[in-house]
Amino acid sequence: MVRALLAAHLLEPDLHKMLEREFPYFDAPQSDDAADLGIFQRVRALLDLWRAQIAPRDLDLATWTILHIMESMVHAAVIGAPPFPLAAIGQAITDAVMGYLTLGAPPPGQPDQAGKLASLPPLP
Secondary structure, X not given: OHHHHHHHHHOXXXXXXXXXXXXXXXOOOHHHOHHHHHHHHHHXXXXXXXXXXXXXXXXXXXXXXXXXXXXXXXXXXXXXXXXOOHHHHHHHHHHHHHHHHHOOOOOOOOOOOHHHHHHOXXXX
């Protein structure tokens, strides 16, 4: 998934850079775009297959999170042209997603630690 997203954004990198500079955050909201909704549903279904092996319990939130991790890091790689090999960037994105999905997974039968965050004030 990461390689495909990188490849798609690198097809016309100059055009992509210009569009991002001129129209930041122009992408349609997920709920309004059939293609984005389809991607969301497919990724969520994949997470559901691996539910027992991943840490997040809220699969909708986990799907949203990993899609945004990938999108923001791919955009940064294409627009910012960091001095790293593309393969290393792709691996770093994959590591970030896998770290989110697997680190801190509670032992089987144990609740996750999200309840500890409930005492924090809500974001504005």
